[in-house]
Amino acid sequence: MVDRIASPWGERTPYGPGQEWPVRVDRYLADGRADADVDRWVQSASVLHSNGDALDIAVADGQIIGVRGRAVDRINRGRVDPKDLYGWQANHSPDRLTRPLVRDGDRLVEADWDTAMGRIVARSKELLDGPGGWGRFGFYTSGQLFLEEYYTLGVIGKAGLGTPHMDGNTRLCTATAAAAMKASFGTDGQPGSYTDVDHCDAIALWGHNVAETQTVLWMRMLDRRRGPNPPAMLAVDPRATPVAREADLHLAIRNGTNVALMNGLLREIIRRGWYDHDYVNAHTLGFDELCRIVDGYPAPRVADVCDIPASEVERAAELLGTSQRLLSTVLQGFYQSNQATAAACAVNNLHLVRGMIGRPGAGIYQMNGQPTAQNNRETGADGDLPGLRNWANTAHIEELARLWNVDVDVIPHWAPPTHAMQIFRYAEQGSIKLLWISATNPAVSLPELHRIRQILTRPELFVVVQDLFLTETAELADVVLPAATWGEKTGTFTSVDRTVHISDKAVDPPGEARPDLDIFLDYARRMDFRDRDGQPLIDWSGPEEVFEAWKECSRGRPCDYTGITYEKLRGGSGIQWPCTDEHPDGTERLYTDGLFHTDPDYCETYGHDLATGAEFTGAEYRAKEPNGRAFLHTVDYQASPEVPDDEHPLLLTTGRTVYQFHTRTKTGRAPQLDQAAPDVWVELNPADAARLGIIEGDLVGIASTRGTIQARARLCGIRPGVVFLPFHYGYFDQDRADRTPRAANELTITAWDPVSKQPLFKVAAVAVTKLADGQGVPSPAPTVGGSAPPADADVPPTIGGPTAEATSGKE
């Protein structure tokens, strides 16, 4: 038995390069139940992170009683993340929404579905009437619904209402991954595969605390590190994360300076001759410009900008430059920071100039943070068009118009789909009058929360919230729709490395809660959306029908699903798209032949200027004659829009703990996870803390120009001058009449990357002051992960105890 709270990564199963990752099946059954108590196991995969770990749901007496990893699956070979081991218990939480709620003055009162949907539809029809009706609607969805739900929502919005105002919280998480892949390779789509961990000889983690965000991927890396011929490891992170502690070289750079670092590393690699001349010539465009720009970043300058020793820049370049099979993984340290798209493109550049792409061990993960983010991007429920199509390419719009049998100009394609921050801005200005929020919690997760709350409470704005619980956002809604969740509905979703899984319904949802798909289909039916011939625009009734329709939409596009069926997904391992008649088993790696998706008729974008987001035209793009070559986009470093000053001398960064997901809607309701990380904390470097007279456990005020919150101090290995807050903690579990400000996003800045439009959560200037003595009680920060205190600190270790005992081993 293993306490997977105390030991989130479990036991090591070491293996060597080229070997298959050994199986280790993790399982947790609640209340001392055993396999014999399980009536049936229902196939699924994880929805509490983006890794796509396949697992089976244990059902007894019509209830979920636990989970077990799927040994047969290519992604996890049986392993399960602690969030998934315990998180399912939230499904049974007594405060699940079981009936719709409608606003009655300052209260939300229970209603039946007819009443709730009736209100939404009446308002919708009123708003849709007259010129520009499409522009009064905004949809803000999730990274946690199923592919079928997103696609339906995408068709409702883009062909039914004809609105471009659709986005997801994927904008906060993976928009930069998508933008960087589009910019470098022509379309979205992860080049690499998780199996690259099995083959690589070096791993570079760019702003990615994988140990806490995708534990199973980290287990895979650790198992290689403990085996023969382990890969070298480089970590770039201002915090002393488990990744940083494991790495051979840790660059604790100043937040917001990623581009300067990348330019410096590329300069060094090129000058030392560690690049693949032939690959660059045959398969890339822009090398001369790259050389010209990176030439301005000698190691001493980089050291100065990033505040690390110049020798570390040189050592890092050597680690990267002398590897034979380099694996890179990129996440929020790059995506939620200054010059996000440029920094993520620079990682692509590194791989392109070294020819480290499209073969075993030479891979890139432009990661996702969320389980189904990839599907939101593929199906066009966010700032993309379905099938990774190019909004600026009329031929692509015509394809969609034919598929849906609607007029071309119904589909919004006069500009890119509206990004989330702009949707909220239109709502603030009053031009968007109906905002439909599904499976996401912007009242805790968007930047500058006081502003978001103000927008959501505007009397002119009709807010629909579709969720499992009365979240901080749902409290402010006009109509709340109770949704079914994972385990209570069927659908598919796709991991970071393009692996598609099915998640089957195991149990019924509570009360009158309905699958999100049913809710969207009900809306479509009540709105009576019609195609060009007067037939119903959407005539699907269940997930499998939607999936089949989606396959047609994906045909011939990078994310081609035509070779996948529900039947094929059941029983075995997940399958990587593209999966077609020619590739019935899916595709492990993209770009194996060095041919990229940059053909003008095929690509997803005609490109942007990375500094401003200015769009290039089709004609300008064609003139570059990409001929299947990848683009090397390089820009100069620019400082963040907000840097510390006398009043706000410290830099704030935000992030996650291994025990919580997002705004704790589920993980905060799973006892083992909640107890492991029950409340917010703030991480300080001991030197900064000493200057401010703060010790472990003291109550501290953290203030930016936008707000102030309170948190208890954890002194740990974060770089001097930087403070860290976990962004998970909102207010749902505080008394509504007496809430203490604690959400990290009260402080964050409303600013975003010019290309990906991803907000800059990780670069804000703050002041820190001591408010009260901790009286010897340590902060609630876990001792596991990035918040680990120094070895000599007197802080009791984070453990789960008897209720967290899980089994783990070979089966």
Add this chain to the structure above:
Amino acid sequence: MHLAHYLGLLHRAQVNLADAFRQVADAHAEEPDIEHLCQQQAKRCDAHAEQLDPFVTRYSEDAPDEPDRLHSQLFTGTRTGGIGLLRDLQDLYLMAAECDITWTVVGQGAYGARDDELLAVVRQCEGETAIQLKWLRTRMKAAAPQALVVAD
């Protein structure tokens, strides 16, 4: 030669554009991308003016008197609201367009004067001005339908 006058025209156009970018950034600070990118582009215009300085000085030493009505006034202050933003961006666009064509003219002058140094400055800066035009067009295209058709 008269190159000095056009250099002066370009220099002043860049200074005016920098100032207009800053005014628009302040006036529309509630649009964060407008604020941050206008500030960024104002700095870019400052740099252009700075790079022109030595040439303005060098060529004005033996220049005849400046001709009448050389300079034009393209900006008279910011506006408010969604349509105001659109109109302000349009002013910036017209000012950037003036810079754009003036770079072209000055570049031709640099050829005539066999001034490689000036030509190098023109090449670099005209590309940056082109991006300014492109960004303004991109942003206006995205904003126009909502501002013109949807907003009350």
